[in-house]
Amino acid sequence: MRVAIVCTGDELMQGVIVNTNAAWLAEQCHKLGSEVVWQVTVSDDEGPIGEAVQEATSKAACVLVSGGLGPTTDDITIASVEKVFGKMKGTSLANKVGTAPGVQVTLGKAVVFFLPGVPPELYQIFSDSILPWLRERQEGAHAERVLHCFGMREAVIDEKLRNVDLCGTRLSFRVKFPEVLLKVLGQKAEKAAANIRQCLGDVVYGEGDAQFSQVVGDLLRAKRTTIAVAESCTGGQIADLITDISGSSDYFERGLVTYSNRSKMELLGVAEVTIQKHGAVSRECAVEMARGVRVRSGTTLGLAVTGIAGPTGDTAEKPVGTVHLALAWDGGEQVEHFCFTRERKAFKQLVSWTALNMVREHFL
Numbered sequence: 212m213r214v215a216i217v218c219t220g221d222e223l224m225q226g227v228i229v230n231t232n233a234a235w236l237a238e239q240c241h242k243l244g245s246e247v248v249w250q251v252t253v254s255d256d257e258g259p260i261g262e263a264v265q266e267a268t269s270k271a272a273c274v275l276v277s278g279g280l281g282p283t284t285d286d287i288t289i290a291s292v293e294k295v296f297g298k299m300k301g302t303s304l305a306n307k308v309g310t311a312p313g314v315q316v317t318l319g320k321a322v323v324f325f326l327p328g329v330p331p332e333l334y335q336i337f338s339d340s341i342l343p344w345l346r347e348r349q350e351g352a353h354a355e356r357v358l359h360c361f362g363m364r365e366a367v368i369d370e371k372l373r374n375v376d377l378c379g380t381r382l383s384f385r386v387k388f389p390e391v392l393l394k395v396l397g398q399k400a401e402k403a404a405a406n407i408r409q410c411l412g413d414v415v416y417g418e419g420d421a422q423f424s425q426v427v428g429d430l431l432r433a434k435r436t437t438i439a440v441a442e443s444c445t446g447g448q449i450a451d452l453i454t455d456i457s458g459s460s461d462y463f464e465r466g467l468v469t470y471s472n473r474s475k476m477e478l479l480g481v482a483e484v485t486i487q488k489h490g491a492v493s494r495e496c497a498v499e500m501a502r503g504v505r506v507r508s509g510t511t512l513g514l515a516v517t518g519i520a521g522p523t524g525d526t527a528e529k530p531v532g533t534v535h536l537a538l539a540w541d542g543g544e545q546v547e548h549f550c551f552t553r554e555r556k557a558f559k560q561l562v563s564w565t566a567l568n569m570v571r572e573h574f575l
Contacts, residue, residue: 212348214240215249215267217260219278219288220328224254232277232326232333239337241396244349245273255279260291268321273345275337278328280311288325289314301325304340308332313340356404358393359417362568365391368411375410378403389561390423413575416568424452427567430574431462438570439508440466441479441500443491444518444534448563464508469500479503479515492517494535494546501539512573513539516566520555534562538569545569 216236222228230252237247249270253259260279267274279288293299296318304313304324309332314325324341326333360368365386372382380397393415395403408415417426431438440449440463450466453459467478472491475481480503481496489495497517505513518534525531532550547569551561 212245212273212345213248213271214245214273214275214345215271216247216251217263217267217274217276218250218252218328219255219260219263219276220252221255221285223252223278232328232330235330235334236275236277236337239342240345242355243342243345244396245345255285255287257287257291257294260288261295264292264318264323265295268318268323272321274318274321274323275341276323276325277333278326280313280325280327282310286311292318292323292325304336306332306336307339308335312336315340315344354396354398354400356395356400357419358395358404358407358415359421359423360391360393360411360414361389361416361423361564363391363411363414368393368414371410372407375406376403377406382407388557389564413572416571422456423564424567425456427571428453428456428459428462430571432458434574436512437462437464437508437510438512438514439464439504439510440566441475441504441513441515442466442468443470443475443500443516444520445516445559445563445566446470448559449514449516449566452563452567464510465504467504475500475517479507490529492519492529492533492535494537494548497535497537498539498544498546501537501544505539511540512570513537514566514570515539516562518558518562520558522555532558534558534565536562536566536569538573545573 216233218230218233223230233250240247251263253263279286299316301314301316304315306312309329311327313336316323326336365384368391378399380395380400380403383394385392442449447468453463469475469478472486476483479500481499485495485499497515500515501513515537519525519529519531521531532552534549536547538545551558553561
């Protein structure tokens with residue numbers, strides 16, 4: 212079914228608030244298989260509101276109108292539309308979390324749903340009253356798969372997938388830094404997703420509502436593995452990611468932010484000569500940090516990171532973005548070196564994900 216979305220509000224037009232309602236409504240329609248063919252945002256003025264709804268009814272069989280249903284003087288959506296179409300007789304849609312009910316009316320060949328602009332109220336009315344209506348009128352089967360990818364740039368993923376059989380489905384890309392989301396839409400979405408997984412391998416870490424730190428945590432729990440983390444340039448973000456997950460105490464023992472050279476030596480046992488000879492941002496220091504946090508914590512794994520987040524602190528040999536990551540276990544270790552040229556906040560986030568990805572790949 213073809214759908215048009217009209218959102219009203221001076222705050223939206225002025226950029227005071229972000230129009231999350233339009234994005235949410237479009238996503239719900241897309242998941243169902245309905246095609247959103249037109250979207251518009253207008254101010255709280257009679258003329259633009261009426262004109263927008265009138266145009267929407269000429270473009271789609273279903274029109275979703277958000278905003279302007281409350282008791283204040285700027286809530287003029289219904290009155291504005293009646294200026295164009297005349298007095299309307301509609302069906303009230305129950306609002307269980309607010310005071311202003313939604314309204315369903317037929318205007319010409321289109322069915323128009325008026326919704327309050329308050330997001331929780333809009334979500335509830337749409338889910339309870341409009342979603343079933345749309346689902347009943349949906350033609351043909353519809354399926355969707357969302358694959359979560361990490362460790363490969365969007366352009367590289369696109370290139371690798373050029374010759375993959377997508378089984379007639381539609382593939383779209385979305386960067387949700389630092390990961391890439393692949394959305395597969397169509398009747399054979401499941402088969403197409405399987406083909407993509409086969410092509411990309413471990414770059415695909417999950418599907419649907421997968422959460423990266425949850426995936427890593429599930430692996431640690433399944434392998435009966437414990438971990439401790441020593442962080443320098445990430446300032447505790449790795450530990451924060453791990454402990455975002457309920458039940459992470461099953462596998463996470465401790466996290467240390469050893470930012471100074473002295474803390475690396477005192478808390479982790481990094482040798483002074485290592486820092487003097489190689490520097491705190493070095494392969495050698497990262498390995499000693501990982502070994503130290505593992506031994507002192509009594510865990511199966513020790514994870515460590517040291518780097519230069521910038522924008523200052525670099526040298527000719529070690530530019531901003533330089534980072535060393537190390538993973539240590541009884542009898543072995545793995546060390547990786549990267550140079551991520553990102554601004555400070557993005558650098559810390561990308562390094563934290565990359566560190567957890569080392570843990571994930573350790574078990575694959």
